[in-house]
Amino acid sequence: MRTAAQIARDVNAKTESAREVTDATLAHVDAVDGQIGAYLTRLHDLARAQAARVDERVRNGERLPLAGVPIAVKDNMCLAGTRTTCGSKILEHWVAPYTATAVQRILDAGGIPIGKTNMDEFAMGSSCENSALGTTHNPFDLTRVPGGSSGGSAAAAAAHEAAIALGSDTGGSIREPAAFCNLVGFKPTYGRISRYGLIAFASSLDQIGPLTRTVEDAALAYDVMAGKDPMDSTSIDRAVEPTATALRTDLAGVRVGIVKEFVTETLGPDIAALYARAYADLEKLGAQLVEVSLPTAEYGLATYYLIAPAECSSNLARFDGVRYGLRVDGADVGQMYEATRAAGFGAEVKRRILIGTYALSSGYYDAYYVKAQKARTLIGDDFKRAFATCDLIASPAASSPAFAFNAKSDPYSMYMMDYYTIPMSLAGLPALSVPCGYVTPAGGEAPMPMGLQLAAPLFEEAKLLGAAHAYEQATQHALKAAVAVA
Amino acid sequence: MSAFEAVIGIECHVELKTKSKMFCACPNEFGGEPNTKVCPVCLALPGALPVVNREAVLHMVRAGLAFGTEIPAFSKFDRKNYFYPDMPKDYQISQFDMPLTQGGVVRYWLEDGTIKECRLTRIHLEEDTGKSTHAGSGDGRIAGSSHSLIDFNRAGVPLMECVSEPDIRSADEAVGYLDALKRTFVQLGVSDVKMEEGSLRCDANVSIRPVGASEYGTKTEIKNMNSFRSVHRAIESEIARQTALIESGGRVTQETRGWDEGAGTTHPMRSKEEAHDYRYFPDPDLLPIELDRSVVDRIGSELPELPLARFERYHGGFGLTPSQATQLVDNAPLATYFDAVVAASKHAAQSTNFVLGDLSRLANETGVAIYESPVAPAALAELIALVESQTINSKIAKDLLERMWKGEGSPKTIVEREGLAQTSDAGEIATFVDEVLAANEKAVADYKSGKTNILGFLTGQVMKHSRGKANPALVGALLKQKLD
Ligand SMILES: [Zn+2]
Numbered sequence: 008m009r010t011a012a013q014i015a016r017d018v019n020a021k022t023e024s025a026r027e028v029t030d031a032t033l034a035h036v037d038a039v040d041g042q043i044g045a046y047l048t049r050l051h052d053l054a055r056a057q058a059a060r061v062d063e064r065v066r067n068g069e070r071l072p073l074a075g076v077p078i079a080v081k082d083n084m085c086l087a088g089t090r091t092t093c094g095s096k097i098l099e100h101w102v103a104p105y106t107a108t109a110v111q112r113i114l115d116a117g118g119i120p121i122g123k124t125n126m127d128e129f130a131m132g133s134s135c136e137n138s139a140l141g142t143t144h145n146p147f148d149l150t151r152v153p154g155g156s157s158g159g160s161a162a163a164a165a166a167h168e169a170a171i172a173l174g175s176d177t178g179g180s181i182r183e184p185a186a187f188c189n190l191v192g193f194k195p196t197y198g199r200i201s202r203y204g205l206i207a208f209a210s211s212l213d214q215i216g217p218l219t220r221t222v223e224d225a226a227l228a229y230d231v232m233a234g235k236d237p238m239d240s241t242s243i244d245r246a247v248e249p250t251a252t253a254l255r256t257d258l259a260g261v262r263v264g265i266v267k268e269f270v271t272e273t274l275g276p277d278i279a280a281l282y283a284r285a286y287a288d289l290e291k292l293g294a295q296l297v298e299v300s301l302p303t304a305e306y307g308l309a310t311y312y313l314i315a316p317a318e319c320s321s322n323l324a325r326f327d328g329v330r331y332g333l334r335v336d337g338a339d340v341g342q343m344y345e346a347t348r349a350a351g352f353g354a355e356v357k358r359r360i361l362i363g364t365y366a367l368s369s370g371y372y373d374a375y376y377v378k379a380q381k382a383r384t385l386i387g388d389d390f391k392r393a394f395a396t397c398d399l400i401a402s403p404a405a406s407s408p409a410f411a412f413n414a415k416s417d418p419y420s421m422y423m424m425d426y427y428t429i430p431m432s433l434a435g436l437p438a439l440s441v442p443c444g445y446v447t448p449a450g451g452e453a454p455m456p457m458g459l460q461l462a463a464p465l466f467e468e469a470k471l472l473g474a475a476h477a478y479e480q481a482t483q484h485a486l487k488a489a490v491a492v493a
Numbered sequence: 494m495s496a497f498e499a500v501i502g503i504e505c506h507v508e509l510k511t512k513s514k515m516f517c518a519c520p521n522e523f524g525g526e527p528n529t530k531v532c533p534v535c536l537a538l539p540g541a542l543p544v545v546n547r548e549a550v551l552h553m554v555r556a557g558l559a560f561g562t563e564i565p566a567f568s569k570f571d572r573k574n575y576f577y578p579d580m581p582k583d584y585q586i587s588q589f590d591m592p593l594t595q596g597g598v599v600r601y602w603l604e605d606g607t608i609k610e611c612r613l614t615r616i617h618l619e620e621d622t623g624k625s626t627h628a629g630s631g632d633g634r635i636a637g638s639s640h641s642l643i644d645f646n647r648a649g650v651p652l653m654e655c656v657s658e659p660d661i662r663s664a665d666e667a668v669g670y671l672d673a674l675k676r677t678f679v680q681l682g683v684s685d686v687k688m689e690e691g692s693l694r695c696d697a698n699v700s701i702r703p704v705g706a707s708e709y710g711t712k713t714e715i716k717n718m719n720s721f722r723s724v725h726r727a728i729e730s731e732i733a734r735q736t737a738l739i740e741s742g743g744r745v746t747q748e749t750r751g752w753d754e755g756a757g758t759t760h761p762m763r764s765k766e767e768a769h770d771y772r773y774f775p776d777p778d779l780l781p782i783e784l785d786r787s788v789v790d791r792i793g794s795e796l797p798e799l800p801l802a803r804f805e806r807y808h809g810g811f812g813l814t815p816s817q818a819t820q821l822v823d824n825a826p827l828a829t830y831f832d833a834v835v836a837a838s839k840h841a842a843q844s845t846n847f848v849l850g851d852l853s854r855l856a857n858e859t860g861v862a863i864y865e866s867p868v869a870p871a872a873l874a875e876l877i878a879l880v881e882s883q884t885i886n887s888k889i890a891k892d893l894l895e896r897m898w899k900g901e902g903s904p905k906t907i908v909e910r911e912g913l914a915q916t917s918d919a920g921e922i923a924t925f926v927d928e929v930l931a932a933n934e935k936a937v938a939d940y941k942s943g944k945t946n947i948l949g950f951l952t953g954q955v956m957k958h959s960r961g962k963a964n965p966a967l968v969g970a971l972l973k974q975k976l977d
């Protein structure tokens with residue numbers, strides 16, 4: 008499949024219709040998704056109806072930035088009239104009556120919704136194995152996970168089942184699966200894209216972003232989605248600098264910070280070598296490498312695993328069986344709640360609700376939640392100091408390449424996957440993962456993709472995507488096709 | 494005389510009068526078909542987010558400033574987490590440690606005009622929940638019901654919660670305090686305060702202690718009071734219960750008690766075994782509120798004269814009785830009318846007499862409000878001036894007022910047109926007197942035979958003969974002079 012930019016160009020030029028792109032994409036999805044399992048719901052009728060509208064608009068002389076571009080939507084984003092499950096039993100049959108702002112902006116720009124993608128339940132997980140509704144396979148090695156929580160979206164984009172896949176990132180849920188699936192996964196500054204219609208996991212961290220095969224496509228999607236939404240008071244009211252026109256081909260004059268505390272040697276010689284090469288490539292492009300220090304970053308994981316569960320324990324309270332979703336009867340209302348939530352939520356969701364409830368309860372609130380908020384502030388301060396001496400920060404996006412199903416059985420080793428992405432989330436910074444090569448995992452046969460994480464100061468999306476584009480164009484790590492596409 | 498005094502604190506919830514709900518664009522209106530005034534936000538559908546209603550925040554500032562509270566520059570919303578079927582999100586957006594107002598004093602008056610004070614702890618902003626109806630049990634109670642229906646029309650309606658310090662000492666004071674809140678909120682336009690529509694709901698914390706003691710006794714919290722009258726009765730009943738209990742050697746248990754309107758008593762309500770842990774924390778969906786000082790100052794400068802100040806002006810200033818002053822305070826358009834009459838006539842006592850006397854009577858008889866009648870304040874002031882200058886007497890004034898009410902024109906015009914001005918011309922009055930004496934020979938004879946009380950009758954005849962315009966004092970003097 009061509010990139011989103013190429014498709015939009017052709018459809019706008021009327022050399023191809025949105026209907027043709029859509030039909031071809033749906034046929035490809037029907038052919039390969041049995042192996043991949045990217046989609047929980049395929050939207051044939053909706054896609055064709057939208058394609059007809061797009062063709063009509065293009066015929067009427069409109070130029071649409073995403074004309075005819077096949078879009079995969081993570082199943083925690085509402086799309087009116089479609090099942091929106093969050094990968095959970097509790098919402099398995101819930102049909103959203105309204106559309107998320109970000110999704111609406113994609114549709115208005117001419118995007119074609121191909122389907123709703125699998126995900127870790129309520130976006131909690133780093134492998135997509137926590138979905139209660141399906142298994143998604145990594146298109147580069149079907150025995151491996153696609154990464155989480157936006158695993159379905161990552162698999163859809165990697166297997167060419169969509170040109171742009173929407174994901175949501177709370178602690179790394181776009182960047183980590185992007186790394187596992189050789190994609191560009193972009194998490195903008197917190198508040199840049201409206202969360203209205205995104206089913207909340209942790210409100211102060213959640214951010215929608217695109218997973219694409221090129222930086223240009225990420226920029227295209229971001230430019231369409233970003234901007235103040237009156238329905239989300241945390242969305243930022245500040246002009247959005249277009250990023251698609253800010254893409255560059257060198258890094259001259261860019262100071263790239265390498266974090267002293269992020270020691271890659273502990274990841275093994277292959278991975279250490281891979282990142283050494285990535286940093287050297289940045290330098291070859293004209294970047295100046297500088298060492299920066301994030302002394303509190305090591306508390307990121309602990310901080311995150313107090314704040315995110317605290318917020319989720321409250322955000323997920325509404326799934327109580329009273330108004331929508333699953334209901335399991337009980338003798339009284341209290342027992343109905345208990346039975347519903349016991350049956351409706353999976354183990355990881357329950358674990359985090361319990362941690363969060365504990366962290367917020369009186370007597371522990373100051374010791375855990377308040378302390379975590381303080382640590383969060385310190386982490387943000389660390390970044391501010393670091394960005395005084397550099398323009399971007401480079402690091403691994405994930406601690407390892409995609410692993411085999413059931414390889415990480417204890418929660419802590421799974422949480423460690425997001426070690427490099429969580430600090431940026433806590434600080435609300437824009438960050439992305441861009442393909443940076445392959446390593447063959449221990450016990451594996453095929454080389455698996457790895458991602459380079461680049462992070463920028465708040466609102467510096469244009470600078471970030473511009474630099475990522477230069478790196479991508481110079482290195483071409485994304486060229487290798489996933490097995491399932493062939 | 495009881496050896497105990499009551500210590501009462503009141504928490505009340507008042508619905509704010511806003512066009513839309515607290516966090517969404519649904520209309521904030523009472524009633525309607527169940528679940529017709531709802532949207533993804535107030536139903537807490539997955540993914541929906543709250544957006545703060547600016548009008549509600551400004552109302553809070555108005556209410557706070559009216560009671561002299563501090564309006565902090567920085568305030569925030571918190572989530573109060575607990576499961577309840579009426580509550581769509583299973584948490585309520587409220588304010589915990591940084592409310593929109595802190596402190597303040599409610600000054601109020603009692604029926605006899607005594608002024609009292611009750612400190613406010615705070616007024617904070619929160620959202621209302623939905624309303625459950627239990628079906629199948631016959632009596633609307635949950636016990637035995639087959640199913641429950643929930644109407645979320647009210648979910649998300651903005652509420653201010655006013656929390657008082659325990660400064661109230663009697664049921665009368667409690668009602669005076671609530672009246673003051675109600676009057677102020679209505680006058681500010683921040684709420685309609687209709688108890689029957691649930692727009693004011695209150696709980697009272699009641700304890701008693703020996704007169705002179707400084708420590709508080711054990712308190713009970715009374716709920717389910719649905720009118721000021723029931724607040725009064727419930728508090729009296731609870732004070733009596735606690736007094737009897739202590740006097741008979743018992744102890745008051747801290748508990749929540751319901752008020753039974755029919756029985757006229759409070760009763761223990763089933764309380765949760767454990768204290769609630771609401772797990773308050775700052776709502777991450779809402780940014781903190783940073784109020785611009787200039788906005789607060791502007792609202793402060795635009796506050797109208799508040800009920801207590803008005804009461805004091807009327808009662809202490811103009812010398813109205815507490816009940817007259819209250820009557821005016823509680824009828825803002827009438828008070829405005831009254832003030833205009835006083836301003837134009839410079840005569841408070843006469844203004845009071847006319848407005849609360851004859852004009853009120855006419856208003857009652859015709860069903861037309863005084864301020865909507867043809868009698869403009871300036872015209873009434875003109876009438877008062879005619880009386881004060883003794884141009885007309887009070888009898889003519891009454892007649893004139895009725896004619897003005899019917900729209901016959903200004904009193905001066907009528908008086909001039911019909912020559913109704915009181916005459917003090919001795920020659921003219923002497924002619925009237927002579928004519929009356931000539932026509933009433935029997936009365937004159939009676940007077941001369943010693944029945945001097947016939948003088949009143951003769952005076953009346955002269956006044957009638959003059960069509961009311963003769964100066965009654967001169968008539969009396971001339972009559973005596975001619976008869977004696
Ligand atoms: Zn609503």
